[in-house]
Amino acid sequence: MSTAPQDEFNPRLNAEYQFNAAADHLQLDAGVREVLRRPDREMTVTIPVLMDNGKLHCFTGYRVQHNFTRGPCKGGIRFDLKVDLEEVRALAAWMTWKCAIVDIPFGGAKGGVECDPKVLSTGELERITRRYTATIMDILGPDRDVPAPDVGTNDQTMAWIMDTYSMHVRQASTAVVTGKPLALGGSKGRREATGRGLMIAMREALKTMKGMPDKVRVAVQGAGNVGAIGALLMHQAGHKIVALSDERGAIHDPKGLDLVAVTKWLDDQGRQPKDKRKFLDSYPATQLVPKEKLLEIDCDVLAPCAIENQIHSGNVERIKARLIVEGANGPTTSLADKALDERGIVVVPDILANAGGVTVSYFEWVQDRMGYFWPEAEVNQRLEEKIVGSFEEVHATAKKNNVSLRRAAYILALDRVASAYKLRGLFA
Numbered sequence: 001m002s003t004a005p006q007d008e009f010n011p012r013l014n015a016e017y018q019f020n021a022a023a024d025h026l027q028l029d030a031g032v033r034e035v036l037r038r039p040d041r042e043m044t045v046t047i048p049v050l051m052d053n054g055k056l057h058c059f060t061g062y063r064v065q066h067n068f069t070r071g072p073c074k075g076g077i078r079f080d081l082k083v084d085l086e087e088v089r090a091l092a093a094w095m096t097w098k099c100a101i102v103d104i105p106f107g108g109a110k111g112g113v114e115c116d117p118k119v120l121s122t123g124e125l126e127r128i129t130r131r132y133t134a135t136i137m138d139i140l141g142p143d144r145d146v147p148a149p150d151v152g153t154n155d156q157t158m159a160w161i162m163d164t165y166s167m168h169v170r171q172a173s174t175a176v177v178t179g180k181p182l183a184l185g186g187s188k189g190r191r192e193a194t195g196r197g198l199m200i201a202m203r204e205a206l207k208t209m210k211g212m213p214d215k216v217r218v219a220v221q222g223a224g225n226v227g228a229i230g231a232l233l234m235h236q237a238g239h240k241i242v243a244l245s246d247e248r249g250a251i252h253d254p255k256g257l258d259l260v261a262v263t264k265w266l267d268d269q270g271r272q273p274k275d276k277r278k279f280l281d282s283y284p285a286t287q288l289v290p291k292e293k294l295l296e297i298d299c300d301v302l303a304p305c306a307i308e309n310q311i312h313s314g315n316v317e318r319i320k321a322r323l324i325v326e327g328a329n330g331p332t333t334s335l336a337d338k339a340l341d342e343r344g345i346v347v348v349p350d351i352l353a354n355a356g357g358v359t360v361s362y363f364e365w366v367q368d369r370m371g372y373f374w375p376e377a378e379v380n381q382r383l384e385e386k387i388v389g390s391f392e393e394v395h396a397t398a399k400k401n402n403v404s405l406r407r408a409a410y411i412l413a414l415d416r417v418a419s420a421y422k423l424r425g426l427f428a
């Protein structure tokens, strides 16, 4: 039975709560249910690294493969101080459900290294990445497990992974990782894919809601790859971005921020050396608000695009948006999710709203394996079809069963993975 998690802020318990509720709905066989609940494989590794000061430091890394019934495992690698096994377990399970919803032939995995990329030099980051890759590489491979960027990692990190793996297998293996630079078999449109998918999911959700204008006021939490690019694409589509935040502060303009100028400013910051980097709290000539207030700002749509557990029982009642599109993984706790549902606030869940990233990762993997690359318009067109089609399926499931979009997304995903599992049968 699904009962609300004891610890509201444990992402693994939140993921399991949603899993259990959908499994109850599907009346999933108890044995199959246990198989799909558990991760298939978990790896915890020590990563000794020579730091710039000449001292040896041991970092801890993880790779959790939740399920590979439908294909090789797929999922990002996170570099963050708060990474732990419970978080990686949740993120890995969400990848399984996400890949099933957009119906791409992958299972789910996630990795992480407990470190603060903001204080590490480029050399230290490269040594961490290479040693981590070499240590887990027995379980990686284009047909086994294909990492990608996540919080704290980027295309350069993926290039180091590709090189480390390739040097070990004695051939250039581009399809072992996605989110790579274009020059190394990356896909056009991959960098923008999560933000683009988010924008499409928002547009599709708006069409189903009564009394919502088609051009809306959006507050975006997070100014990384998902938040900043998602906000820019929404702005370009004619929506008004009324607020944007990062880890230090939020900028707010009820008349709408000039996202082209904000993005340019953010890009310039990215080129600054780490110790000189600025945050949105030093963005010139806008109204600054504390970053926590972003979620409560007057807007039509809220897009949490940072990390887990941002919308919780302590702030959920103050949320004013009528629609939430989850660019981050797990930004809403299960308790808050229930409260939002009761208030009639529509939530496009993470495993659908941010699936644009892994969808174009899939396109990248396909292109690498073919050795033939598509123009950006083709990538975007295929992404559009995937997100629109998946949204329609989730929405139809929600209507049919009279449940929220999140519950419907889990029902659809679990059903797909469970059916595949039953077809394969048990190897014994």
Ligand code: GLU
Pocket: 074, 075, 076, 077, 146, 147, 148, 149, 150, 151, 178, 329, 354, 355, 357, 358, 359, 361
């Ligand atoms: N890290 C992204 C996610 O959470 C992308 C994963 C991928 O492309 O494999 O969906």
